[in-house]
């Protein structure tokens with residue numbers, strides 16, 4: 001089969017080399033100063049860099065390597081990540097290449113136990129998930145990054161030293177042509193699970209290591225399984241363990257076999273061991289090619305604090321979860337989404353430094369939620385004790401006969417964005433509201449019409465604050481925000497953008513009545529809402545969301 | 553009012569229940585009995601439903617071990 005023959009124009013992202021280029025900084029007599037240096041061009045560092053550059057903040061992005069993610073890592077990218085990628089200019093690329101899916105099926109032995117639909121409600125721009133190899137996502141991000149002015153992406157630049165000094169950070173960087181030094185007002189450490197920066201600073205990511213090993217096999221084949229997540233407990237083709245099957249683009253399928261702690265990684269990745277396992281699942285005469293095989297183990301852990309002075313930790317450097325639930329890259333991209341606008345506001349002098357403490361607080365709480373979900377799933381899939389296994393098996397057993405037990409079956413609770421409920425940036429509700437758009441929630445999408453053409457709400461949200469008003473505008477419109485007015489009851493004030501709630505879903509999803517107004521942060525999270533907003537209240541809520549209350 | 557674990561007598565027929573409980577385990581190996589108990593706990597937990605009550609029951613059950 002000719003690989004990727006359909007997409008002639010697409011480079012082979014797995015084999016792409018990005019050239020190291022000498023920077024002028026390497027010849028500077030004194031370490032040059034930059035507002036932001038990001039260490040690590042994985043999905044998180046790239047997303048943060050693009051976001052900052054889009055906001056007009058110059059960024060230096062350093063990566064110790066000159067290639068994209070190799071082999072099998074993340075494949076499941078969540079709706080919220082696609083929405084963030086839309087804002088960063090690559091959502092359509094990822095959504096178009098990715099395999100869309102909403103449905104998960106759980107099997108016990110050879111029978112379907114139950115299934116779940118992750119997006120039971122229609123009329124959303126993006127699906128619950130797309131599956132796409134991490135190297136595509138990184139490739140699209142890198143291409144977007146390389147096209148942005150003010151984003152200086154330096155491959156084969158390894159951070160080897162870091163020192164915080166007063167109002168800045170001094171970094172030592174190693175390149176193929178020797179080392180040099182840089183100064184930064186702020187550093188984002190997005191240097192992955194092993195985070196050399198974390199180690200240089202004498203910090204730790206603490207938590208639990210699970211005693212289990214999983215074999216990943218990515219196989220290329222023409223098969224007609226549907227685009228769904230299939231998870232087996234104790235299947236006849238791999239007794240006593242679990243198996244996960246996922247479809248990826250290019251006719252590649254991810255198969256994930258649980259092996260147990262005693263499995264020998266060197267032995268188990270040998271083709272003579274791997275091929276029979278795959279044939280047991282696919283059938284003896286199945287025709288396929290092995291794309292990638294590896295063994296992984298995992299830990300659930302996080303750093304105690306994500307902010308250390310002028311160094312901000314994000315992504316796997318800050319927290320690590322098991323892959324069940326697809327919460328690694330997805331939560332890391334949310335870290336970037338949360339951090340970029342705040343850092344930009346602080347650098348522009350629009351917000352106090354305290355705003356960056358809210359990055360740490362919000363994303364530490366998010367990490368706890370992800371860790372909790374990930375740990376619970378892992379305890380179910382990999383019971384740690386005999387009694388834990390006994391209950392697990394009893395749940396599986398009962399799930400066949402009693403519907404209630406199906407809710408206890410945990411093959412991974414898939415990534416949903418964290419609602420920043422307890423954030424200091426929220427203005428608590430003074431008016432009564434129903435539904436899920438509480439302060440701290442990421443704005444949910446809905447179909448709209450604008451200038452007569454169909455579109456989506458999230459496309460209309462600006463880079464800064466957005467005020468979403470229904471029917472009637474507030475007493476005066478704040479010029480600091482982009483104001484959207486849904487189904488205007490009268491004249492549309494100067495500077496306000498009218499949109500049409502074409503299917504009535506926008507008002508329903510936001511529990512809106514004429515007069516209702518929502519204030520959205522630059523990362524699209526709700527920070528305040530009113531039944532009848534006034535300019536003073538809106539301004540106060542904006543100041544709160546910029547951290548001025550925290551600072552005082 | 554939040555529900556709390558009921559420690560006052562609530563069984564319709566205590567002796568009959570106890571007999572039925574022991575009878576359910578008749579002729580089972582210890583391993584089978586463990587499995588039965590696990591299934592039973594899950595069934596009863598669903599009947600109770602209220603997480604606060606279930607947590608109280610778990611704490612009460614465990615506290616009894618420490619005292620013994």
Ligand SMILES: Cc1cc2nc3c(=O)[nH]c(=O)nc-3n(C[C@H](O)[C@H](O)[C@H](O)COP(=O)(O)OP(=O)(O)OC[C@H]3O[C@@H](n4cnc5c(N)ncnc54)[C@H](O)[C@@H]3O)c2cc1C
Pocket residue numbers: 039040041042043044045062063064065069072073074075076077134157158159160190191192193195196197216296314315316317323326327328329330331332
């Ligand atoms: C088997 C498996 C399956 C997974 N499936 C999913 C999934 O379906 N969905 C999901 O969301 N997540 C998944 N994940 C997790 C996901 O891969 C990670 O969470 C994600 O890659 C983290 O991104 P990051 O940018 O924080 O770190 P990384 O991707 O690790 O990137 C860190 C970057 O920093 C660079 N670097 C390191 N040290 C230095 C230095 N000193 N100087 C400069 N650069 C440096 C590295 O070269 C690398 O490019 C999976 C992981 C595994 C292992």
